[in-house]
Amino acid sequence: MLKRKRQRKYLVKRCLELRDQLHTFAASGSQEALHKLRVEIKKLKAFSKLTKLYRGEGDVTIKKDIKQIFHRAGVIREASINLQMIKQFDIHQPVFNIKATNIIQQETGKFRLNKTHYDHDITNMVKSFLRSLRPVHNRSIKHWFTRQLRKIAAVFATASTGQFHEARKRIKYLVYVHGILHGRLTAALSLDIDYLIQVQDAIGKWHDTTVAVELLTAYKASNKTKISRLRKEQDKAAKAVHAIGNGFWDKVLKRDG
Structure with missing residues (x-):
């Protein structure tokens, strides 16, 4: 509790x-x-x-x-x-x-x-x-974590980047709440927090390239070469997010042995 x-x-x-x-x-x-x-x-x-x-x-x-x-x-x-x-x-x-x-x-x-x-x-x-x-009872906390993880996993089950930001917010909430819990409960949850942080960082890099593309498009549209190069980086970052998010449910839960 x-x-x-x-x-x-x-x-x-x-x-x-x-x-x-x-x-x-x-x-x-x-x-x-x-x-x-x-x-x-x-x-x-x-x-x-x-x-x-x-x-x-x-x-x-x-x-x-x-x-x-x-x-x-x-x-x-x-x-x-x-x-x-x-x-x-x-x-x-x-x-x-x-x-x-x-x-x-x-x-x-x-x-x-x-x-x-x-x-x-x-x-x-x-x-x-x-x-x-x-x-708060442990079972209530476990159920809450499970619901959040399922919603995040659903984002990576699609090819869309539209829900990346929402997934990142949920991951941050999970990491922050995890930091409140006592050791026995975190052990029972068996979450790989390092993996969650890696996913969050990957989404963060994608977000940075997305913002850069928007800025270039708005303020330097004539430089098509730079915009094209940056869009390739954006696509690469999106693929990196999907790659690390692939099999999310199995990766985020620690397995004994």
């Missing part, structure tokens, strides 16, 4: 880490801190999925205020990544550079102005989680 004490310890750790990254980003504008801030919110989202297993109790959802923090951080993060992309793929677009840089500066300024408010929002959200904690 996943006891309240273990859940409480996990939530307090998440709260402290999230607030730390919030203050670090507000002070320095560090993109790494911003990335970690978003990861911490994703971990809380994963935890909210777990609360749906509480019998006879309403699940605790991520509040609108926290979703707003996540969204605003995402706007800054996306602009920063796009700047990295156009530099990496040598896309000469001064107007785009200026626009993305302005977004980062303006949104970072807003973030700093709202730091204290965001800090309170985070603390209040975690407090609401702490008030609602209930123990």
Whole structure:
């Protein structure tokens, strides 16, 4: 059983880490801190999925205020990544550079102005989680993991890339929730977490090439050679995802011996 004490310890750790990254980003504008801030919110989202297993109790959802923090951080993060992309793929677009840089500066300024408010929002959200904690039976957790794994496996049963992003989100939730569980339960689940992370990374590489293709198409359409080369990389990355995802169910479950 996943006891309240273990859940409480996990939530307090998440709260402290999230607030730390919030203050670090507000002070320095560090993109790494911003990335970690978003990861911490994703971990809380994963935890909210777990609360749906509480019998006879309403699940605790991520509040609108926290979703707003996540969204605003995402706007800054996306602009920063796009700047990295156009530099990496040598896309000469001064107007785009200026626009993305302005977004980062303006949104970072807003973030700093709202730091204290965001800090309170985070603390209040975690407090609401702490008030609602209930123990979760092992069988409920096992059933939840099985449902998620079947949905991921279904993505790799098709030749489409349309559900890659959704599969990646589910994998992240599984990995985050797995990190909350005690040793006996993780042993009983027999999941190959390293394999799940490899699948997630493969989808991440495909996503990066997809974004690069979109940027090149939008801002450097005349360079057909570069676009063609990058689309080949995109296809290669998609094939790599399907290759590692082939036989997903057998690969993700550890076998004795």
